[in-house]
Amino acid sequence: MAQVVAGIACSHVPMMASPKNWDHLPDGERTSLRAGFDRARKILEDSRPDILITFADDHFDRCFFDNLPAFLVGVGEETVGPAVAGFDIPKVRVPIASDLARYIVREGLEGGVDFAFSEDLKLDHAEIAPMIHLTPRWDIPMIPIVVNAFAPPMPTPKRCFDVGAFVGRCVERWPENKRVAFLGTGGLSHWVGPPQTGRVNEEFDRWFLERLERGEISEVTTRYARYEDLEAVAGNGGHEIRDWLAVAGAMPPRLHPHVLAYEPLKSWLTGTGIMAWSAD
């Protein structure tokens, strides 16, 4: 049987893709986040994953209001990105673990999660920007799962946790001897576009990280069950914590959560965090 071996959740600020944007950060923030990504990459490498499943959202580069699924699974042979050029995001090409991807979709449709799927799903900065720091060789077959954490109406935070849990169970009953890691990207608090653009709610971010670290997921999903309540404290970008919750759901009890870094990064307009689930 396949086995879930690690989980990472982190922010996916597009600026993190370019070295020059790191150079512009204050020393303390740069050091903290670099150390956090280094630790996350080490945890991933030490877990020796054969497959990486990502939960990340779209930014109208892959989906739009003409066709906007809640959960979209890439099932083709490979994926490329970025779907739309910009922010110095490099071009990448990554194989998809198609057998497991199709298994998850089928299990979902037969078991209560109506996944959409795509034979030609591309990546955007949500995956590429953090993966530059986490899987820089781009050699781990992945399964990109796009969560609508961008355009309302969205699946609730609890639904995202539950779908993550469903995917985690799918992996562990998949009859192949493979090691599978998860990566969720987005958040934490940030406002992009509205008049509050640039605000970061450090208090919310630290509260959220603490809830995940303590496994108190229901406090998050209950308090922020309504879209408006989460948007008020975490901004329109804060909805991306759904991607973190999906990873939290996928984690078996033998993997323990720990926060690796957090900085209320006003220069990148985002509360930027990194977290891992590992056996240590």
Place this chain on the structure above:
Amino acid sequence: MSRYEVDKLLRDLRRDEEMATHFRSDIETVLDRYKLDTTERELLKTWDIRGQAHAGLLCNDESQKLKPKN
């Protein structure tokens, strides 16, 4: 309000550099391609970001880049 049409316009502008250039120089012609009401046209022509947000229109993170030069 036809929010979908506004979002579609903003998305198309972001993805199509040629259209974005045209938008900056001849905004009326570009706006004519979309089913916009008078208020939406005015908010877009004046690039009133705060007004657009208050009208519930903006769901796009790239809007500042597209500001027309009128």
